[in-house]
Amino acid sequence: MALRITIDGREIRVETGTTILEAVEGLDIHIPTLCYHGGARPYRACQICRVEIEDEQGRRRVASACTMPVRREGQQVYTRSEAVLEARREALQSLLASHPKVDWLWEMAEELGVAIPESPVGPAPEGCILCGLCARTCSEVLGIEAITYDRHALGDGELPLRVDPSACIGCGACAAVCPTGVIKQDDRDGWRQMEWWGMERAEIELQRCAGCGEYFASPGALAQARKRVRGSLPMSDFCPTCRALAARQKLTLEIRT
């Protein structure tokens, strides 16, 4: 069912259950996000994407745009109100206090006019803000469960993120989605080196191309691709360039003859 809602005074039509963040997609309304990724389940860990919504009685309250669905005809949403900016400043301030070395947070702070915390507490060399996007991607999206998130550990003051380096398939998705860039992937001399939060490491031996002999893939990721595809994967022992050239080789041979 389609509903009409108003965001910052603009009336739009969206399907029931669409989140506010999804609703502004394609509009020139910007809601900042940190731990959100279109490919993983939203989680409202960072509290940056705060917006204000109005209920039936006209009462306003602050909510996270990534998880808050649109449910009511005529709902009012504000993305730039003072209460919203204040909520985002608060979220940023607490993130900055515990993670002063994350550049992205400083850029954001400047944009929102957040006062710089006087005495940043707790050196966080790892730069991780505990949003858990890596764990959601590894465990829920890919089903590998090399990185998992244990909420209860937070209460005990421990790092809630756990990594099992031996389970890592070296696909690199955690490094690709990490918003603060604290998960690193580096291919060197035939080995893929994964490093999580400067603490945990894995080395995965890469497979050579059956054609040119270059290292091109981690065997675990290749096995995932083979498992997910219907039927077989032709040429999957070859690197992308050799595959492309083999497919065209026929063309050029024909040209010559």
Add this chain to the structure above:
Amino acid sequence: MERTIYVEPERCLGCSSCELACAVAHSQSGELFQAIRENLLSEPRLQVEVVGDQPLPLHCLHCEDAPCVQVCPTEAMAKTGPGEPVICDRERCVGCSLCVLACPYGVLRLDRGGKKVLKCDLCIGRLGQGLEPACAEACPSSAIQFLPLEEIDQREGDGWRKEFLIVYRGQAALISQAGG
């Protein structure tokens, strides 16, 4: 009239004009002189590689039963219907590279930062505006052309490029829709 991308490898000079045009067409601004100053430098969705001494533009073939769509864990990679191109929703891509490993034609790559896959979208935005795909428009030697199917049929008959044309032909339905 239905039109599709048609490659004549023997005409390719290896000048990479198609790569440049592709990168510009997929930049934020769509303009070369602004694109080179953008924070995230745009990258081409096709590559020119050399086979023997013959340079060749390597395009996505928009397979009908595409392996990249099958292996994608987030459904970022999708084909909306028969004859339509395979499009990657960059918002959903988690950079796991399974599609890169699955593509039988080896035309997918991760971007420079390793964050998202680079994927030809057949310039559907440009087609909607009545323009040709950027690579075809930019090619100075007409190695890449955007031709009516009938003309391709006349040129090729049952010739040796048929195998590739069958795949290319899969794109035609969408082009006829976008072009009206």
